[in-house]
Amino acid sequence: MSARRLSVGGLHLAAGGHALVRGVSLTLRRGRVLGLVGTSGSGKSLTTLALLDLLPPGVRQVAGMVALDDAPADRVALRGRTVGLVQQAPRGGFNPLVTIGRHFTETLACDGIRDAAARDAMLELLREVGFGDPASVVGLYPTQLSGGMLQRIMIALALARDPDFLLADEPTTDLDLVVQAQLLDLLERLVVRRGLGVLLVTHDFSVIARLADQVVVMDAGQVVEQRPVRRLFEDPAHPRTQALMAAHLALYA
């Protein structure tokens, strides 16, 4: 049975006695995109990593619980199988010494998928994220691919174990607008086709407008606003949301 909801409640994170995230709660739902926005350093990535118990060294969880359909979840067991992760800055997520194909075979082997079955699964995943000739990619090394291609491969790897949820941290940052648009189309297709529940972390309001159903705004480690996307754009309530939106309009209007 796949889960319907993934939530974190009352998350507090600290480093060296300094609070970084304070009382954050949010819920992902299957088939929905939850946008998480906020200025740089507001705690978006740490909140995302805490969902899978992947906090960097030095950052400590002081309080908070992760639940799957309201039952407390073993966060290590969620990794890959229930929740896929697409990390900020895709290049860092790959081993530069290992081919793209081997990244897939190692991930698929976690579920006992090997040999011809692994190759079929890998080619199908690469096709699903938009590679017309997937066989030509598997022998390449990460350094031989563009940022947009790596980002799509990162998504394919995150989907390899057929998770119910996907955490995508700034998946379109550093990509040109055409590739960005392709990636957003891809995420939208995955939500519809697989019924994925997506946490979409971004500081780009046009990405939010394009994809999110519900939006959480963070500022200085706290959630300051949480509402459906249309209402956020019509009537941003918190001064921080208003400032972020004004900055966005100044850039793109």
Ligand SMILES: Nc1ncnc2c1ncn2[C@@H]1O[C@H](COP(=O)(O)OP(=O)(O)OP(=O)(O)O)[C@@H](O)[C@H]1O
């Ligand atoms: N390993 C760490 N040790 C100590 N402090 C950290 C560590 N990682 C992050 N922080 C601090 O925690 C806060 C939140 O960081 P986080 O990376 O979650 O921000 P963010 O909202 O994802 O920002 P960005 O939009 O730049 O990616 C920042 O003040 C950051 O300096």
Ligand SMILES: [Mg+2]
């Ligand atoms: Mg971040």
